[in-house]
Amino acid sequence: MHESYRVAIVGATGAVGNTMLGLLEERTFPVGSLKLLASHRSAGEILTFKGAHIEIEELTHDSFEDVDLVFSSAGASVSREFIPTAVEKGALVIDNTSAFRMHDDIPLVVPEVNMDAAQKHNGLIANPNCSTIQMMVALKPIYDAVGIKRIVVSTYQSVSGKSGQAVNELVLQTTEALEGKPITLDRFPHQMAFNVAFDWTFTDSGDNEEELKMIKETHKILSDDSIGVSATTVRVPVFFAHSEYIKVETKKKLTQAEAL
């Protein structure tokens, strides 16, 4: 273990990057130096970390000199373009996007569930989809105790999972709806206030992209393709925190008390 780490956050101005920054401070993570990276558009903006003002730098292929740890959350296409460079330069990357999750040689890790897998990294550890993570944390002890045959999960996903701007748009739309005014549609293609919506592209399998992630990532994290997973995902007019309602068919009997 180093005494401290030279850290970079890719996507520092986004809702997730900002939360990462807050957590590094809250948990007094041993940050030796900190680079905040974002797109050209955000470069020059100032963020605060432990009272210090840090200027956002534009993300380029030269951003990863003198960096030990990269937390990356600027979308899959940005990760696909820049993260291989970070790995090449010797940094350990925790990637929050879907870019590398299903690559065979890249561990997909939920710390409470399969921390072992992280040991096999080659400079890059992928972080699952938000909905998969919270389901795995709940189900792993049940899986270990009695096995799981089948999962039927419904998600109710908050607008924060889309973006900080989406949170603001829900406030705006709600006010407009209550006042009977026309609804602003910028981040959302449909009215989100007082509504429930699909928010992912449907694939040929009939599942949407979010549902496919939950199915494939569950199989990878538990190293078990035999589990039947039916996932049903929607966006709901909730600001923060995804909810899930999970029904599980176990291999062996489990009482409610044991499950709890």
Added chain:
Amino acid sequence: MHESYRVAIVGATGAVGNTMLGLLEERTFPVGSLKLLASHRSAGEILTFKGAHIEIEELTHDSFEDVDLVFSSAGASVSREFIPTAVEKGALVIDNTSAFRMHDDIPLVVPEVNMDAAQKHNGLIANPNCSTIQMMVALKPIYDAVGIKRIVVSTYQSVSGKSGQAVNELVLQTTEALEGKPITLDRFPHQMAFNVAFDWTFTDSGDNEEELKMIKETHKILSDDSIGVSATTVRVPVFFAHSEYIKVETKKKLTQAEAL
């Protein structure tokens, strides 16, 4: 067919009763006479039908003299107490509550799906749960074409399904939440604004009461207990209209185009 019917609405002041009244007018149903029945609390209030003011009468066992048709939607316990009297007095009752739905000798009818069953009535026709009805209308043509092995349905139920007061409480709670004020809890046990909630009692089967209704009523309406039904129901902060997201495993192959 009569030229006109002597109609009574049980639960006329509720959200459903009020909508029934509106539909009788909108569809120019041949109403010969109209009795609006409600609890003692609402007796004496005035509702309007085709420009006429009609005084609400208190529902008693004497309410059903000279009535041909009763539309009943004042809750299961009210139906259990008063509807047998209406049937005895010779009226045909369409009961919107859960009181009689699963009785073997009472037809459970969705007009678009199993109108035939209505012919076998003995003075009482039950109307399924809201969530079951809309699912049946969507699935019946698929069931007829290729058979159905399994249904996985998630519902997103509006607060109007609870009561008119619940609709008002969602407006109030939303305003309070946006203004950072304490949330009023009267009709809802939890905050409903910007939230998703369970709103039915869980049964020993692990399903809640709403989910059990969807399972049992589907079997009865399609006269087919072999269909596997997994239902997942929640209340969402939507004013009117329940949404459902249904995944179906058919017996024979069906293309998306054919299904549409």
